[in-house]
Amino acid sequence: xxxxMNMILFSGDYDKALAALILANSARELGIDxxxxxxxxxxxxxxxxNKITDEEKTNYEKLFARMTPKGPExxxxxxxxxxxxxxxxxxxxxxxxxxxxxxxxxxxxxxKGVKFYGCKLSMEVMGFKKEELIPEVEIIDAKGYxxxxxxxDIQLFI
Amino acid sequence: xxxxMNMILFSGDYDKALAALILANSARELGIDxxxxxxxxxxxxxxxxNKITDEEKTNYEKLFARMTPKGPExxxxxxxxxxxxxxxxxxxxxxxxxxxxxxxxxxxxxxKGVKFYGCKLSMEVMGFKKEELIPEVEIIDAKGYxxxxxxxDIQLFI
Amino acid sequence: xxxxMNMILFSGDYDKALAALILANSARELGIDxxxxxxxxxxxxxxxxNKITDEEKTNYEKLFARMTPKGPExxxxxxxxxxxxxxxxxxxxxxxxxxxxxxxxxxxxxxKGVKFYGCKLSMEVMGFKKEELIPEVEIIDAKGYxxxxxxxDIQLFI
Numbered sequence: 001x002x003x004x005m006n007m008i009l010f011s012g013d014y015d016k017a018l019a020a021l022i023l024a025n026s027a028r029e030l031g032i033d034x035x036x037x038x039x040x041x042x043x044x045x046x047x048x049x050n051k052i053t054d055e056e057k058t059n060y061e062k063l064f065a066r067m068t069p070k071g072p073e074x075x076x077x078x079x080x081x082x083x084x085x086x087x088x089x090x091x092x093x094x095x096x097x098x099x100x101x102x103x104x105x106x107x108x109x110x111x112k113g114v115k116f117y118g119c120k121l122s123m124e125v126m127g128f129k130k131e132e133l134i135p136e137v138e139i140i141d142a143k144g145y146x147x148x149x150x151x152x153d154i155q156l157f158i
Numbered sequence: 159x160x161x162x163m164n165m166i167l168f169s170g171d172y173d174k175a176l177a178a179l180i181l182a183n184s185a186r187e188l189g190i191d192x193x194x195x196x197x198x199x200x201x202x203x204x205x206x207x208n209k210i211t212d213e214e215k216t217n218y219e220k221l222f223a224r225m226t227p228k229g230p231e232x233x234x235x236x237x238x239x240x241x242x243x244x245x246x247x248x249x250x251x252x253x254x255x256x257x258x259x260x261x262x263x264x265x266x267x268x269x270k271g272v273k274f275y276g277c278k279l280s281m282e283v284m285g286f287k288k289e290e291l292i293p294e295v296e297i298i299d300a301k302g303y304x305x306x307x308x309x310x311d312i313q314l315f316i
Numbered sequence: 317x318x319x320x321m322n323m324i325l326f327s328g329d330y331d332k333a334l335a336a337l338i339l340a341n342s343a344r345e346l347g348i349d350x351x352x353x354x355x356x357x358x359x360x361x362x363x364x365x366n367k368i369t370d371e372e373k374t375n376y377e378k379l380f381a382r383m384t385p386k387g388p389e390x391x392x393x394x395x396x397x398x399x400x401x402x403x404x405x406x407x408x409x410x411x412x413x414x415x416x417x418x419x420x421x422x423x424x425x426x427x428k429g430v431k432f433y434g435c436k437l438s439m440e441v442m443g444f445k446k447e448e449l450i451p452e453v454e455i456i457d458a459k460g461y462x463x464x465x466x467x468x469d470i471q472l473f474i
Contacts, residue, residue: 026458142184156473300342315472
């Protein structure tokens, strides 16, 4: 029977998203099923910068939508961000080693059949609409996450 | 046989505590046993603001007790806290969606029979007394945590 | 059959490294096998301050090597670091309770046979050489980590 890996991505940091997506890609290459549940700040990774809308949003939600990162390359580092300088630094070091950027790992995960789940409550609170995210995302609640996690062989909170 | 979920709450952030308690409540509603082990900053969530005492504390411990968050609603956000502005913002957005505040999820978890464990070493180092925390907390050491976690179907470090 | 615990240490924070190593020591004392996979900032913990070299490094890598923590006692706190004041504070409180410092828990883990793995991609990107780390470290890639984690009874992302 095939193995399964489940990750919550709670963090909205570039480096943690990178770690999560590298693990997702690696697990798929080993034939392991992968589910990712994006909650809170983690949802920023799934935003499509070209699909952001003000429709049907409260003033708080509109302001929040503008103040927060819009998609993968907009995420800050968890440490040593130095107003973006640290991230530029990391990306330069990655380029020197031919390591692909975050966006490429996200594309890889989408192609390789990683399951993308968005947290229903987080979506509602932040005012994000399904149409503003990458199309693969299915919206489920915390119980949906738990049911998926309890049947997995690896669970991580990132 | 019933399933079991184990979480370490290491973080003292409002948003991470919220995530942990939403998961705890959801798992209990699915009939899954839940253990939460509170270590380091995570212990702040369990403090009862009305039971804080200076008795039998060193000067470091007294100062530390005053400088750190006293119970659930006192916790800061992990990101975009902006001296509390970001948290007010989040709480307003939650209210708009009828999402209960952190304190309500903590009460829910207590009523639903989530097991609350406090880390012995963290308690000793920070100088917290059992009487300063919510009454459900049982103090155990890291080995106690490991024994509980190794028999669980889900383990998360939050 | 013996049980197994697997941790990724992604964080480069003193307090999180402390938590991870306390768990590693406790698990070994219970006869549980322990693997630790050090990625990104987590690698700082394994640096030997006396073995840091500039050889075969790009300018970015040299600068990065100098700007970042050099071994266990050089790591900052994840919260309330206050330019190191918070850490001094924590260490004083630990001393008062006869709790050993981070370095002692690292030594304990090495003596007790914890398996130390360094993330290949992180090493390459950051320009760290195997010789700059503690000698027990074996370098593996993300797939190696996944294979180890999927056969473990506990997996944590720290």
